Amino acid sequence: MRDQITAVRAINVALGVWLFVSAFAWQHAYAQFTNAWVCGVLCTAFAVMALWVSAARHLNTALGIWVVLSAWVLPSTSTLSVWNSVITGIAIFAVSLLPAVDVTTTPTNAPRG
Structure with missing residues (x-):
C-alpha cells in the first residue's frame, strides 16, 4: 500500500x-x-x-447518490436507517468530489520558523 494515504480518501x-x-x-x-x-x-x-487512480473517486460519487436515493426507494423499517443512508450518502458524495490532498504535504508558501 502507498506510504502516504490522502486525507479525503481516508474519510471515504x-x-x-x-x-x-x-x-x-x-x-x-x-x-x-x-x-x-x-x-x-x-x-x-x-x-x-x-489512491492509485484518482478518477476512481467518481465511483463513490455515483455510489453516494445511490445511497441517498436508496433511502426512499428501498423498503425500510426504521427512520434511523433512512436518515443514516441519507446523511452517509451525502457525505460520501461530497467527499468524493474533493481532489486528493496528501496529508504529509506542506504548502510552499507556509511560514517557516
Missing part, C-alpha cells in the same frame, strides 16, 4: 466502514440491510482504488 474509507457496520448495528429491512453492507464494501474499495 471511514464512511464506507461506517455504512458496513451500520448494517449490523440496528434492525433493517432486508433490502436496506443488504444495500448498506454492500455499499459500505464498495465505498471502501472505491476509496482505496482512488
Whole structure:
C-alpha cells in the first residue's frame, strides 16, 4: 500500500466502514440491510482504488447518490436507517468530489520558523 494515504480518501474509507457496520448495528429491512453492507464494501474499495487512480473517486460519487436515493426507494423499517443512508450518502458524495490532498504535504508558501 502507498506510504502516504490522502486525507479525503481516508474519510471515504471511514464512511464506507461506517455504512458496513451500520448494517449490523440496528434492525433493517432486508433490502436496506443488504444495500448498506454492500455499499459500505464498495465505498471502501472505491476509496482505496482512488489512491492509485484518482478518477476512481467518481465511483463513490455515483455510489453516494445511490445511497441517498436508496433511502426512499428501498423498503425500510426504521427512520434511523433512512436518515443514516441519507446523511452517509451525502457525505460520501461530497467527499468524493474533493481532489486528493496528501496529508504529509506542506504548502510552499507556509511560514517557516
